[in-house]
Amino acid sequence: MARPTGRAYKIRLMKKAEIEEFFTRLEARDPSPKGELNYTNPFTLLVAVVLSAQATDIGVNKATGALFREVSTPAEMLALGEAGLKQHIRTIGLFNSKAKNVIALSELLIAEHGGEVPTDRDALVKLPGVGRKTANVVMNIAFGAPTIAVDTHLFRVSNRTGMAPGKTPIEVERKLEKRIPKKFLLHAHHWLILHGRYVCKARKPDCPACVVSDLCRYKAKTTV
Template sequence: MKTLGRAEAEAIFERFHDIEPEPKGELDYINAFTLLVAVVLSAQATDVGVNKATRRLFELAPDPASMVALGLEAITEHIKTIGLFRGKAKNVLALSQMLIDLHGGEVPADREALEALPGVGRKTANVVLNIFFKQPTIAVDTHLFRVGNRTGLAPGKTPLDVEMALTRQVPERFMLHAHHWLILHGRYICKARKPECWRCPISQWCLFEPKTPAPNLPLAKHVG
């Protein structure tokens, strides 16, 4: 697939910035620890569902020590509405204990240390580093992977391919917020089944064809 040039990429992020200068993630959290737990729980689950499940959990256990004290059974009970909840509960308990044992109960601001925690992969580490520690990382989830490929902004066969392509494409001044803009764009406009091209703010640069017409408007007939 063709790749957009740097000028087009810059125009796209200029537009995103004009619309929403300070985009925010949609997971609720109190501190670095609860953000880490929320992101671990968000795999194959919606942010809305995670927020509903963690509201009471984070009141009871806002730090690793209180999470360990809560225990596996109680953690499991609180998150049972989330997909893959049994495995996730074990990971939350294990990562909490590891944070106590290896990091004095603090969440490290280091990708390698984060990825060593149970249930934490590169995407989760990048989210925590970006949102809490304000590092210019790009967390490639399914939305961002789709947008990167569909638009031609950062085509790639794997999430890492897309991440690396974006680090080359995104102007430095937009790096901190880039993954939020793209994730939200994929979640609400550039949807998986049918992108809403008729209301897309970056459609003039996007390489996706044919563009989806507005509802109830027939496609123009081909002449010639």
């Protein structure tokens, strides 16, 4: 999962009615959006998200395919060991530090949470390698919490469109939580990340194919 750049766009704020229409259209196009990381349970989801930092979902899925057939619990991860884990994830960037974090968080899950992934953010962010963004992803996907995890795609879309402009991920997150209608909050994270990944791309947004282009405040829209 890519890291936000910290760049904010000076742009006019979207109106409440426009945000409602924005998500109405995204919902019509994709009523049940899903994350693109493969997992089998909350623990493997947590591991996948930790591994996805500064890496692509495709790359993580390639590395975890065999891993998650062998490991599905913190105890099994500890039995595999750090060296064994590294053999599975060596194609992922920063795999050495990520392996240490996954082993350490597995130990902590067993010691303090009975081997289960906690459902609240405060407990999640205390796990090694888990920050607010990772915690929000796990809470949303595994436990159905209406959280917003601001990665580089959400940061870009929120600023470009004028939906929730901000200079930091936490600023954008809090604005999105306030501005997005509650009925859309559960899936908002997925809609925005997929929109940023495949349509509102960093180098050249595909504005002609965008279903919300007329609502967007971005001045440098593409025409072809």
